[in-house]
Amino acid sequence: MAEHHTEPWYPTAAYLYTLHLDGLALAWEYLRRNPDYRLDWLRRRRRSDTAHRWGLRLLEDPKLDARDAHPAWFPDHDGVLQLYPDADPPMDAIVFSFWSLPGSKCLIHDGKRLMLVLRWPGYSLRLAIAPGLADGMAFAYAIRACAQLQGLAAMLQQLATAADATPAAAASVRPSLSALQELHTLQALDAALAGASLREIAEGLFGEDAAADWYSDGGLRSKVRRLVQRGDALMRGGYRRLAQLPPLEKGRSASSADRP
Numbered sequence: 001m002a003e004h005h006t007e008p009w010y011p012t013a014a015y016l017y018t019l020h021l022d023g024l025a026l027a028w029e030y031l032r033r034n035p036d037y038r039l040d041w042l043r044r045r046r047r048s049d050t051a052h053r054w055g056l057r058l059l060e061d062p063k064l065d066a067r068d069a070h071p072a073w074f075p076d077h078d079g080v081l082q083l084y085p086d087a088d089p090p091m092d093a094i095v096f097s098f099w100s101l102p103g104s105k106c107l108i109h110d111g112k113r114l115m116l117v118l119r120w121p122g123y124s125l126r127l128a129i130a131p132g133l134a135d136g137m138a139f140a141y142a143i144r145a146c147a148q149l150q151g152l153a154a155m156l157q158q159l160a161t162a163a164d165a166t167p168a169a170a171a172s173v174r175p176s177l178s179a180l181q182e183l184h185t186l187q188a189l190d191a192a193l194a195g196a197s198l199r200e201i202a203e204g205l206f207g208e209d210a211a212a213d214w215y216s217d218g219g220l221r222s223k224v225r226r227l228v229q230r231g232d233a234l235m236r237g238g239y240r241r242l243a244q245l246p247p248l249e250k251g252r253s254a255s256s257a258d259r260p
Helices: 012-020 023-031 035-042 048-053 149-164 177-193 198-206 220-242
Strands: 081-085 104-109 114-120 123-129 139-142
Touching (some): 012 177, 023 177, 177 198, 198 220
Antiparallel strands (some): 081 139, 104 114
16 A cells, blocks of 8 residues: 555565574564563663563663664573683783774673673674673683583684674675565564554565455465564564573463563
């Protein structure tokens, strides 16, 4: 419909940034759309138990998308690399040097310690800086014991490679099918939350020509319906899987079981 061309959810270009998000960033994109979470933010219920219910240490502003928001997940994702002062460093130990780290940097205090988020073309890395570690001190890496050792090796390789030479620009590969699915899911979810019909969502995602045979036996209607249902499920708790958070527990809040 012509009147929907000006809706925020209609232009697919507005969602292109989601093609490059990792699981933690995608988890935030779904959580920040949850109406109950947005209500908690508006009420400024900043107590830790309120944030913990959503899988966060502190509530984050839902107006900020994953490019600007830095939610502090609770508990930490296995991919968070922890930095500690080296208690017995060798003579040639590498020292912690904030400004020599690659990419754009965001330093946040999550209520417990400093978190450093590094982003450069094609990569992102999250570091937890232990109290006592200062610039110029020798340091050691640590990772949760349950994490895969090859995952640690991959993160260290990313950091070492980027530290040597961070390119001014990087060519992007063709988006994967899973990345495109997340883009379409978020766009469909926003449209559904705005009150758009399934056909209007199809026109926004796939174009008016693709939606021209809406009443035929084609599968476009069911595809759009699945995208909306998937987005709603991720928004109402499924995001926890993306952030490696424990599943919701049924208990005292049985009446609000759909809420984290």
